[in-house]
Amino acid sequence: MDDRAFEYDTAKRAKANNLAALRALVAAYLAWLGFSLIRDCVRGASTLSPAFAWTVGLVFIAAALAFAFYIWRQWKRELAAARLPKSEANEAEPEP
């Protein structure tokens, strides 16, 4: 909900923000799943073998971090693509 709309194509920027937000949540959930597998193993509350729990947990956390990096990079790219050229940005400025 940002009013610096005259610098960007607002539709493209909104789409970039929407997708980034949803993907970030999924990355967080994946990281939480990995964390909870490791946490249960450390507490002795898991029926998985420690090696398996740690391996899978770390894989999930690593995948979440990698996806988070991808999300950030993709969001930057999409924002750059949404930026209006200078002439269009000037035209888009509201009249006083």
Added chain:
Amino acid sequence: MTTKTKVLNFVQKYTMIIALVLVTGFFAWRTNGKILMPQNITNIISQNAYVFVLATGMLMCILTGGNIDLSVGSVVCFAGTVGAVMMQKGMNMWLAVLAMLVVGLIIGAWQAFWIAYVKVPPFITTLAGMLIFRGLSNVVLQGKTVSVTNAKFVQIFGGGANCYVPDFFHGNGINLFCLFVGVLACALFLFFTVRNYSARKKAGLEAEALYKVAIRAVIIVAVVMFFTLRLAQYKGLPMALLWVVLVVLIYTYITSKTTVGRYLYAIGGNEVATRLSGINTKKIYFLAYSNMGLLAGLAGILTIARLTSAQPTYGQSYEMDAIGSCFIGGASAYGGVGTVPGVIIGALLMGVINIGMSIMGVDANYQKVVKGLVLLAAVIFDVVSKKKNT
């Protein structure tokens, strides 16, 4: 267009449906067909009704611009707690149901006020809500379990052994009313398919090839009749299914045929332009989050009916199930994140995986591993699709 391109386009368009079919086939093989037995089909619907309801409401929030509601699990628990305590004290069942819906709506409206009018980010507002209402549930229940013993409530809202629509046609060994409803649903679907196709052709609009429409219709009818037959061979239509179908129909109509639905999509596409065109965007945000609260109240009703009790731990991770369904259901490049049917398919996929693993006797920790792998697959698909489209 080459055959390979056509096949790839088809796969991309129907990815989640193909995934649902493959996963169902896998579990049918691993459980020796048990997952397709009538009782398990019923369980898939009954045990995941809350996901369908919450995911539908979550979609409304996501449509406004990628916003989510993290408090739904806690609201489910708190609304369910209020209803259970009211019924325990002997209050009228319908009063308790109304109270649960009103509690959900008030919580949704309260959060919606902060989001829409005070501009507090939805993530922060609903995170606070998640903590507040989980805490309040603990305060009310004092860490104890409250049983729900009202048999009529349990039957109507999908819990217990008799939570099915009665067979008004008194079939012998098979629920004829359930079959009748299935046939009626298929007939209505075919009627609207033909009508929409004819209307598009008449208006000179681009329409799919007739054979494609026909094949899709036949497959959908076959699937619906298969499930209807399975349900009829057990005890008929579960009450939980009626509530889910009601919610899906209402919200599919709202999102596709009403101005409010169009405004939701418009805000998600370009909020500034929507506001400048005269639409009260604050009101739409308010409606989206209030509605989420209302649906969380309904999910609370379904949860305590199924589990016949209220506990402070109910509703945990419900918000992630709903968000996961939205993401998985919209992970194909075709669907994006914007349709109720896509969300339902995502929720069904999660439901089939949950039930399949339970039937196989898979440990709860392994179930977490599988859930994570499914999410990871959806993430990889999302990344790969994006690469191919750029």
